[in-house]
Amino acid sequence: MLIDTKYDPSEIEGKWLQYWLDKGFFKSTPDEREPFTIVMPPPNVTGQLHLGHTLNNTLQDILIRKARLQGKNACWVPGTDHASIATENKVIEMLAEKGINKKDLSRDEFLKYAWEWKEKYGGIILSQLKRLGASCDWDRTAFTMDDNQYQSVIKVFVDLYNKGHIYKGVRMVNWDPMRQTALSDEEVYYKEVNSKLYHVQYQVEGTADFITVATTRPETILGDSAICVHPEDDRYLHLKGKKAIVPLVNRVIPIIFDDYVDKEFGTGALKVTPAHDENDYKLGMKHNLEIIDILNADGTLNEKAQLFVGKDRFAARKLIAQSLEEGGQMVKVEEIRNKVSCSERSHAVVEPKLSMQWFCKMKDLAEPALKVVLEEELKFHPKNAVNTYRHWLENINDWCISRQLWWGQRIPAFYFGTGVNDFVVAETAEKALLIAREKSGNVNLEIADLKQDEDVVDTWFSSWLWPTAVFNGINDPGNADVKYYYPTNVLVTGQDIIFFWVARMIMAGLEYEHEIPFKDVYFTGMVRDKQGRKMSKSLGNSPDLFEIFDKYGVDGVRVGVLFSSPAGGDLIFDEKQCEQGRNFANKIWNALRLIKGLEITETESTEHNAVFEWFENKMSESLVKINDAFDKYRISDALLETYRLIWDEFCAWYLELVKPEFGQPIARNVLEKTIQYFEELMILLHPFMPFITEEIWQKLGERKAGESIMLLKWSSKKSNNVLVLQQGEIMKDLVTGIRNVRNQNNLSPKESLEVKIKTPQRENYAVFEHLVRKLANVSTLEYVLEKVADAKSFLVKTDEVFIPLEVNAEDERERMLKELEYNKGFLISVEKKLSNERFVQNANPQVIDAERKKKADAEAKIKMLEEGLAGM
RNA sequence: GGGAGCUUAGCUCAGCUGGUUCAGAGCAUCUGCCUUACAAGCAGAGGGUCAUAGGUUCGAAUCCUAUAGCUCCCA
Numbered sequence: 001m002l003i004d005t006k007y008d009p010s011e012i013e014g015k016w017l018q019y020w021l022d023k024g025f026f027k028s029t030p031d032e033r034e035p036f037t038i039v040m041p042p043p044n045v046t047g048q049l050h051l052g053h054t055l056n057n058t059l060q061d062i063l064i065r066k067a068r069l070q071g072k073n074a075c076w077v078p079g080t081d082h083a084s085i086a087t088e089n090k091v092i093e094m095l096a097e098k099g100i101n102k103k104d105l106s107r108d109e110f111l112k113y114a115w116e117w118k119e120k121y122g123g124i125i126l127s128q129l130k131r132l133g134a135s136c137d138w139d140r141t142a143f144t145m146d147d148n149q150y151q152s153v154i155k156v157f158v159d160l161y162n163k164g165h166i167y168k169g170v171r172m173v174n175w176d177p178m179r180q181t182a183l184s185d186e187e188v189y190y191k192e193v194n195s196k197l198y199h200v201q202y203q204v205e206g207t208a209d210f211i212t213v214a215t216t217r218p219e220t221i222l223g224d225s226a227i228c229v230h231p232e233d234d235r236y237l238h239l240k241g242k243k244a245i246v247p248l249v250n251r252v253i254p255i256i257f258d259d260y261v262d263k264e265f266g267t268g269a270l271k272v273t274p275a276h277d278e279n280d281y282k283l284g285m286k287h288n289l290e291i292i293d294i295l296n297a298d299g300t301l302n303e304k305a306q307l308f309v310g311k312d313r314f315a316a317r318k319l320i321a322q323s324l325e326e327g328g329q330m331v332k333v334e335e336i337r338n339k340v341s342c343s344e345r346s347h348a349v350v351e352p353k354l355s356m357q358w359f360c361k362m363k364d365l366a367e368p369a370l371k372v373v374l375e376e377e378l379k380f381h382p383k384n385a386v387n388t389y390r391h392w393l394e395n396i397n398d399w400c401i402s403r404q405l406w407w408g409q410r411i412p413a414f415y416f417g418t419g420v421n422d423f424v425v426a427e428t429a430e431k432a433l434l435i436a437r438e439k440s441g442n443v444n445l446e447i448a449d450l451k452q453d454e455d456v457v458d459t460w461f462s463s464w465l466w467p468t469a470v471f472n473g474i475n476d477p478g479n480a481d482v483k484y485y486y487p488t489n490v491l492v493t494g495q496d497i498i499f500f501w502v503a504r505m506i507m508a509g510l511e512y513e514h515e516i517p518f519k520d521v522y523f524t525g526m527v528r529d530k531q532g533r534k535m536s537k538s539l540g541n542s543p544d545l546f547e548i549f550d551k552y553g554v555d556g557v558r559v560g561v562l563f564s565s566p567a568g569g570d571l572i573f574d575e576k577q578c579e580q581g582r583n584f585a586n587k588i589w590n591a592l593r594l595i596k597g598l599e600i601t602e603t604e605s606t607e608h609n610a611v612f613e614w615f616e617n618k619m620s621e622s623l624v625k626i627n628d629a630f631d632k633y634r635i636s637d638a639l640l641e642t643y644r645l646i647w648d649e650f651c652a653w654y655l656e657l658v659k660p661e662f663g664q665p666i667a668r669n670v671l672e673k674t675i676q677y678f679e680e681l682m683i684l685l686h687p688f689m690p691f692i693t694e695e696i697w698q699k700l701g702e703r704k705a706g707e708s709i710m711l712l713k714w715s716s717k718k719s720n721n722v723l724v725l726q727q728g729e730i731m732k733d734l735v736t737g738i739r740n741v742r743n744q745n746n747l748s749p750k751e752s753l754e755v756k757i758k759t760p761q762r763e764n765y766a767v768f769e770h771l772v773r774k775l776a777n778v779s780t781l782e783y784v785l786e787k788v789a790d791a792k793s794f795l796v797k798t799d800e801v802f803i804p805l806e807v808n809a810e811d812e813r814e815r816m817l818k819e820l821e822y823n824k825g826f827l828i829s830v831e832k833k834l835s836n837e838r839f840v841q842n843a844n845p846q847v848i849d850a851e852r853k854k855k856a857d858a859e860a861k862i863k864m865l866e867e868g869l870a871g872m
Numbered sequence: 873g874g875g876a877g878c879u880u881a882g883c884u885c886a887g888c889u890g891g892u893u894c895a896g897a898g899c900a901u902c903u904g905c906c907u908u909a910c911a912a913g914c915a916g917a918g919g920g921u922c923a924u925a926g927g928u929u930c931g932a933a934u935c936c937u938a939u940a941g942c943u944c945c946c947a
Contacts, residue, residue, distance in 0.1 A: 005909075005910060005912090005913095006910090006912070007910095007912085185946090185947095190946095190947085339947095382877095384876065384877065385876090387875075387876055387877095388875075388876060388944095388945060388946085391874090391875055391876085391945085391946075392945090392946075395946085395947095495944080495945085496944090496945085498945085499945090499946090525944095526943095526944080563884085563898075563899085564884075565884095570943090570944095572883095572884065574883085574884080574899090576883095576899070576900085577884090577898095577899080579899095579912075580898080580899070580912095582912065583910095583912040583913090584912090585912090586910070586912045586913090587909095587910065587912080587913080589909090589910080590909040590910035590912095590913085591909065591910080592909085593909045593910075594909035594910080595909085596909090597908095597909070632888095634886095636885095637886080640886095640897075640898070643898090644897090644898095651909090651910085652914090655909080659909085662908065663908095736915095736916095739915060739916080740915090740916070742915085743903095743904075743915065743916055743917095744916090746904090748907090749905090749907055749915085750907075822893090823893095826893070833891090833930080833931075836930050836931085837930080838929095838930040838931090839891090839930045839931070840930090841930085842929090842930065842931090843891065843930080843931085844891075846891095847891050847892085848891095850891080850892050851891080851892085853892085854892070854893080857893095858893095
């Protein structure tokens, strides 16, 4: 019936995926059951499935599938993020290929192209997630730019504006001159580069004196409005009240004193350019300095620079250095390594730039968000992420939420005049008009007179509403879905977006639902290759996932990814681990082949009752460990325990114990038990390997249409018979010991052996006796009171086992002496401990008892060995 | 510069409130087996001064301090 000894997942996976989708097993609607909810971190709509998603979504799927098996109403909401900058870049690239320049398009025309692009490519990653087996309620698929989400964002913007959290202002922002947009602090990364530190002389006005400053950005000299030195710096005290002359442009600027300056750094004198440096800006505000912005939006110099107008900032830098050199004002040029900030989107060097932007005040939002985490109402796994979180929230800056882009939610601010305050904020133009008429006092204002802000909000300003907005909680507060599913149970995401996203979702959740958005956050690590390098396009070390799916099966890859990522650490990807997953699938497949290949006899058998008892206890024992690992979000530990239970206990021991001899039939009752256990094991494994477990379960019995392993129940067994577990271990030790003797003596497994056991507790062996005979090919098994001469021996716990064989007395003697020596040494260390008064006084009584038992055991072994040696 | 973390077998990591024969697992390696479920397998074996140096303790991989190396986050 089942021919191939190799499991072939290719057709099976597609078949069951379609079946699950057709039957609607992933769907969820509110009912009386306990909900278990996860909202998927929405991948960029531009994205393709990579290993990071695979890890992340496999973990979520495992949690969701387990909850579903536990009878909870599991709901996993999928979706994509419109990713304003990333997508806009893609669309611009696409247009460029067609020979179209964004600048030649109107906003509406551009957005039309963008939506077309989204419709065409935006579904790719979702279908890839389906292939992974992600059991999302696909009917709930959300997109951060769909109507509901768009309206939610606008509503929240207006609300926060009205509450005074959102304001418009001129601030120093990170400016990306290539994309010509502001970036949030989080979208900037720092790159270490070789650069030059220029030491430039400024003449002190009316003297022949010079003051030297050091700068890496000499072009900003043109925007200087002061020189600053430390008020206690003896070198410069005489310059109090003096002015300096800016080289090249000969502007006269004040020399100011502020303890912000580090006396030790460079020359101790700092040039202050308030328009082009965050710290200089602060100094400028404090000392009321002129702000001279010398850069255009595209990074070229403007008229305020006076020189090199129209030149790019980097070209200007060289030209200015040259001019200073020629004018004799360059004291020296040093080679240094420093860090420059770059845009995550365009990788261009970011300019600190003064710009009119929209901001969201964070302090009031941050406080409650910090509290719920510190008080563990909301738990982080691993725990140490709390430190990072706290540090950020305690030092939080206002959030620059405007972006000079088109693809995104357009800021709902409407301008009715040219004055700084001639605008209103409202959800629609109609509403804006009413307010604008009032504010302006001009009752004749019409919608046509209003001009909406050109900017959109930061992408994260939509995704921070995700856990609420996917249930329409912002537009329809308190609706049945949001009441049932919110707060969600767990968020699974990367540590890298703890600030961008996690912290802000907590803020938004508390602000709009007055409740945390999720109870637990499981942070995954970073994805690296075998050499520990980050996966990146430029390194080309990102494997082709679909090739790997084909090669090892999706189940195999899911297992491989988990094995590569122990307990939430970094994912160090190695294909080898997928091979292990595939081999595991094959092992299970062959267990099925064994069971399906057996002939059945109706004769009832009782000889395996002890085995059933033992295996049921073994499963319970593992179940406790598995559940515990799940509770602690140690998902790969849960998998490893399941793997061991199935491979080592079920396949290697249980099946071998119940397997009839070759050609013999199996008793129906034994087969039924076996199938029952196999089914239970498949349920435990299902969250990890959904496809093969469905296939096996379907094949294990007669199934009706519409049945599925997904609809079964997670075991809640709790047998705990310690004795039978111990007897099982004794049985294994005995079998292993006999096999060892065979191995060491080059005896074929076909040659049966006599075994004699010297034990005061025969009952420990009795229950499994007949099985040991079979597993270890034992001809006679008997119990003895005395040592057996001319035999190989080994220990099972403290019992001695003898196998009569030709023995080399000298070898045996040596082995025993070695063992004796070891035990004597061990005894000494135990006795030392026990004779130490302070140990006996201070140690826990249980520990002392354990030590006494160790002592007794060691003494017994020593006695036995000594007797044995004496008898030789 | 500030913060967090890591360093245990060849590799990836467990080791929870110090105390079982505590030095572990999986993979890899080696040896022997095509033993009729499975060579994608079976039966075995070897392999580590728990980064280094101090300290606390009756007792330290585990707690403390310093040093070195690595990683991440923030400025």
